[in-house]
Every structure is written in structure tokens, then in C-alpha cells.
Amino acid sequence: xxxxxxxxxxxxxxxxxxxxxxxxxxxxxxxFGKNGQxxxxxxxxxxLEPDKRKDFAVNLNxxxxxxxxxxxxxxxxxxxxxxxxxxxxxxVDVTLPIRPYHQGKIHPVSQVIDEISSIFSEIGFxxxxxxxxxxEYNNFTALNTxxxxxxRDMHDxxxxxxxxxxxxxxxxSPVQIRAMLNGKPPFKIIVPGRTYRCDSDQTHAPMFxxxxxxxxxxxxxxxxxxxxLDYFIKExxxxxxxxxxxxxxxxxxxxxxxxxxxxxxxxNEKIVIGEGNKWLEILGCGMVHPNVLKNAKVDPxxxxxxxxxxxIDRLAMLKYGINDLRAFFETDYRWLSHFGFDPLDVPTNYRxxxx
Ligand code: PHE
Numbered sequence: 101x102x103x104x105x106x107x108x109x110x111x112x113x114x115x116x117x118x119x120x121x122x123x124x125x126x127x128x129x130x131x132f133g134k135n136g137q138x139x140x141x142x143x144x145x146x147x148l149e150p151d152k153r154k155d156f157a158v159n160l161n162x163x164x165x166x167x168x169x170x171x172x173x174x175x176x177x178x179x180x181x182x183x184x185x186x187x188x189x190x191x192v193d194v195t196l197p198i199r200p201y202h203q204g205k206i207h208p209v210s211q212v213i214d215e216i217s218s219i220f221s222e223i224g225f226x227x228x229x230x231x232x233x234x235x236e237y238n239n240f241t242a243l244n245t246x247x248x249x250x251x252r253d254m255h256d257x258x259x260x261x262x263x264x265x266x267x268x269x270x271x272x273s274p275v276q277i278r279a280m281l282n283g284k285p286p287f288k289i290i291v292p293g294r295t296y297r298c299d300s301d302q303t304h305a306p307m308f309x310x311x312x313x314x315x316x317x318x319x320x321x322x323x324x325x326x327x328x329l330d331y332f333i334k335e336x337x338x339x340x341x342x343x344x345x346x347x348x349x350x351x352x353x354x355x356x357x358x359x360x361x362x363x364x365x366x367x368n369e370k371i372v373i374g375e376g377n378k379w380l381e382i383l384g385c386g387m388v389h390p391n392v393l394k395n396a397k398v399d400p401x402x403x404x405x406x407x408x409x410x411x412i413d414r415l416a417m418l419k420y421g422i423n424d425l426r427a428f429f430e431t432d433y434r435w436l437s438h439f440g441f442d443p444l445d446v447p448t449n450y451r452x453x454x455x
Pocket of ligand 1: 271272351408
């Protein structure tokens with residue numbers, strides 16, 4: 101038997117006992133490694149007589165190809181065996197009972213707060229916040245509200261103590277005071293948040309949401325207030341034209357003060373915002389009273405500006421055709437899945453707010 105035949109029969113005997121990847125690797129090294137049997141044979145080529153060398157090389161290459169093919173075939177078999185082993189042993193029990201999958205929804209109030217924040221951030225407003233439990237001083241006194249003002253009445257305000265020092269804020273305006281005391285002018289903020297009043301019917305809830313706006317700088321006028329609100333209303337309702345009306349009004353913390361109405365009409369039993377001969381009140385506003393600026397340590401001779409406050413729930417009802425405010429706070433899942441928003445549908449001005 102020639103050397104090559106010997107190598108061949110040794111290999112054939114060994115490959116039958118290969119059981120796993122490790123055995124196969126050892127076999128490969130034994131024949132094709134640096135000092136492997138096949139490798140050794142190649143090294144002898146140079147020492148052979150030229151006439152024998154050719155035949156030997158042909159045979160050697162044949163055996164080399166044959167053995168490598170067998171190794172490859174074996175490797176394939178081992179891998180397949182491993183896969184079927186896994187399939188046999190790692191079963192998934194598809195008979196487990198189904199669990200219903202509910203996708204969460206974003207509440208219309210949260211959605212509208214995100215929309216409003218996006219709209220105002222486009223024109224340089226930042227979002228500020230304050231606590232729901234306020235001092236009477238911030239909620240009323242600092243806002244230039246006289247001691248005997250009806251808004252302070254027990255019937256409207258939830259006082260937390262007998263001496264009336266702490267209360268649930270009745271509006272977001274106290275955050276004007278907090279923001280101004282905490283920084284230096286100019287101020288350009290919006291404040292979304294919960295507010296509380298002792299009131300409950302189809303359009304009033306004891307807890308509701310307001311959005312406050314405050315812009316204080318040098319030379320801010322009522323014209324800026326109008327421009328700002330006009331921009332906001334158009335963006336929010338996603339319409340080109342909005343009829344707006346400023347009605348003289350009174351708030352202790354602004355002078356002059358106004359209430360703003362927007363035009364609307366009813367079409368096919370639905371409310372269409374923008375044009376029409378009906379008016380809807382949507383917010384209160386005015387130029388910040390000098391006393392408020394003084395109380396907040398801002399010099400009214402140097403700085404002035406405007407403030408506004410609007411009901412967020414009301415805006416959400418108008419935009420999304422919801423007619424009972426109480427449903428907002430009843431946590432009825434069916435209501436939320438109808439009026440709620442997709443969690444990943446974050447409003448931006450560029451992509452469209454509600455599309
Ligand atoms: N705080 C007022 C309210 O709750 C709204 C308002 C805010 C009016 C700011 C004027 C300026 O009705």
C-alpha cells in the first residue's frame with residue numbers, strides 16, 4: 101500500500117467516529133494542520149524525481165480534495181443534527197391561552213397640551229410649571245386681587261386650611277409670580293396645568309386644565325398679544341382664517357383686560373371654527389398690571405407685557421368634537437379608545453398637529 105493509500109484508509113476509519121464539531125476540528129488538524137499528514141506529503145514533493153513527481157502530485161491533490169469534501173460534508177451533517185436536536189428539545193407551547201392585547205391611548209388633554217406646547221415653542225415660548233397646592237398669596241394677593249374679591253369666596257375656592265393660607269390653585273396665573281420671582285426679565289413662558297374650582301356640570305368640572313401665557317419684555321404691546329393669539333388660534337384649529345373679537349373685560353391682574361371670542365358656525369350639526377356669525381369665548385387676557393410686576397420684583401417702568409389664560413379642556417372639546425366635559429375624567433376605556441391618540445403620534449408643527 102502506498103503512503104497515500106494508507107493516509108486515505110486511516111482518514112476513512114477516523115471520520116466515522118467523529119461525533120461533534122470538536123472531533124471534526126481535531127481530524128482537520130491531524131490531516132491538514134501545519135504538521136498534518138496531507139501537509140507533510142506536499143512537503144515531500146520537492147524531493148521527488150521529476151518523472152514521479154507529476155503522478156504523485158495528481159494523486160495527492162485528488163486525495164486532498166476528497167478528504168476536504170468529506171470534512172465539509174461531515175460539518176454540514178453535525179450542524180443539521182444540532183438543529184434537529186434543538187427543535188426536539190426546545191419546544192414552544194402554542195396551546196397557551198391568548199391574552200388580549202390593548203394598545204394604550206394618549207388622553208385628548210395630554211395630546212392638546214403637546215400640540216399647544218409645539219405651537220408656542222415655534223415662536224420662542226418655553227414651558228413652565230407650578231404646584232397644584234398654592235399659597236393664597238401667589239394665587240390671589242400677588243395677582244392684585246383685593247381681599248374682598250368674589251373669586252376668593254369659599255364657594256369657588258378649595259381652601260386646604262381654616263386660615264385660608266393654602267389652597268388648590270384656581271387658575272394657572274400664580275405661576276406668573278413664581279416664574280418672575282425665579283428669574284430675570286425678559287419672560288416668555290406658557291404654563292399648562294391642573295386648576296380647581298368648586299363647580300360641576302356638563303361644561304364645568306371641579307378639576308380642569310388651563311394654559312397660561314406670559315410675555316414680559318421692553319416695549320411689548322397689546323398688538324403683540326393680538327398677533328400671538330391670532331397665530332395660535334390658526335395653528336391650533338389648523339385653519340387659514342379666524343375671526344377674532346376682543347371684548348373689554350376685567351381681571352385684577354391685567355389692565356386693560358379683554359376676553360377673546362372666535363367666530364364659528366354650525367355645519368351638518370358640527371361646529372366649524374374660523375368663520376360664521378356666532379361667537380365663542382375662549383380666553384381671558386390683558387396687559388400685566390404694574391402692581392403684579394412690582395409684587396414679582398420686576399420694574400414696571402422698564403418692562404411690560406401681556407398675559408393670557410385659556411381652558412385646555414374646552415379647546416380639546418372644540419377641536420375633537422367632544423361634547424361632555426365630564427367624560428374626560430371618568431377613565432372609561434371605551435371612551436379613551438375612541439377619542440384617544442396613538443402613543444407614537446407626537447404632534448409637531450412640521451408634520452401636522454393632528455394628522
Ligand atoms: N386667570 C384668568 C382666569 O382663570 C385668565 C387670565 C389669565 C386672564 C391671564 C388674564 C390674564 O380666568
